[in-house]
Amino acid sequence: MNLPNNIALTAKNVLKAEAEAIARLADFIDESFENCVQAILQIKGRVVVTGIGKSANIAQKIVATLNSTGTPALFMHAADAIHGDLGMIQAEDFVICISKSGNTPEIKVLVPLLKRKGSKLAAMVSSTDSYLAQTADFILNAHVEREACPHNLAPTTSTTAALALGDALAVSLLEARGFSTSDFASLHPGGSLGKRLYLKVEDIYTQNEAPSVKENATVKEVIIEISSKRLGATAVVTKDSGDLIGIITDGDLRRMLNKYDSTEGITASTIMTPSPLTITPDTYAAEAMAIMQNKSITQLIVAKSGKFEGFVHLHDLLKEGLI
Incomplete structure (x- = not known):
């Protein structure tokens, strides 16, 4: 086994080559890209993303991104399409076909069949002179000069470029739809990401004690309240109206x-x-x-309309997996 003289240099060159290729994609965002986005926004069906080989892997990731950002999508392998899976496509669907060359045999068989279905077709290609690009309704230009592979063979830069262009498409659709944080949360209820998007203070603080003392409470009463409620703090409220005035x-x-020498x-x-600093439920x-984190504190008072409601503690948030 022949190890490269400088492994780190090889890795850096790959990353630089792919970063430069992605940066150049910005120059290819043109009227065809915009028209593609507008067309997808108008469809009544779904976006079907297809490809073969490594392009099929990229297609699956783009489908996942589209689905999670408000654009219904599904994956269809180009080889399986011509062996029965073509039946999943309806006339109201929009098809994105990913192929670096745009001239593979499977693609040449698939495209006429897609056209017969009546679906709009976008070609995500590196070669705009290819069969796929010339027969598609829209071109998503993912051109790369060469692969990061030293032999210019293994799909590396081309698949990275296609992935990035798919993200650009998904985010463009997201913004055009006005897809909000709450919309995102409804599609991502699981895990720490979901909790960051939907979990509120009111879901947590009611499980804690709510230590509070009147403004005229003695030091002994304050210590007993803090010790018994075990949150390391107590709210202070007015003796008459019960308004929150301190911590x-x-x-x-x-x-x-x-x-002080004496607590008397x-x-x-x-x-x-x-x-004190407060937050609402x-x-x-x-x-x-x-x-x-910003204030370097471990608890916050929960208050509503100037009235003390309770405490939320850093440990509560850590327990929910928010970090």
Whole structure:
């Protein structure tokens, strides 16, 4: 086995070659690309993405991206299409065929059959002079000069370019549809990603204790409340209206002991941090996490219309897998 003299250099050259190829794709986004997006937006059916070999693998990933961003799509292997799978395509569907050369035998057999179905056809090709490009309704130009493979044989740069162009298509459709964060969340309810999109503070904080003391509470009462509720802090509310006016943490108690020789006559209002940072129950949990990280704190008061509701703790968010 002959190892390259500089493995790192080889790897860097591959990445640079593919990055440059993707950057050049921006020059190929033209009227045909825009018309393709507009046509997909008008269809009543689905987007069917097909290809053969490595292009088929890229087609599957593009289908997954389209489905998750609001464009119904399905994958059809080009070889299987001419052996029965063509039946999955309806006249209202839109077909995207991926092929670097655009001249493979399977593609030449498939294209006339697609035309007979009446579906619109987009060619994602590297060669715009190819059979596929010349017979398609739209051209998605994924041209690359050469593969990153030193022999210019293994599909590397070409498949990366097709993948990137598929992302460009999916995001263009997403924005044109006005696909929102809530739409995205409805399609991704599972895992940490789903939780970041739909989990709210109100889904979490009610499971915790809600430590609070009146503004005139003694230091002993404050310590008992913090210790018994085990959140490392307590809210401070007014004795009459119960409005939230402050927060006392373990750190505030330690600073008090350093400042005063005696706790006699000291009340919650003396040692509290006034006007504490709060969030509302309908805040997304991911936003609460971001606030805690930014402020280097471990808990946030949940309040609504100036009234104390409870606490959400960093441990709650970690338990939900938001990091």
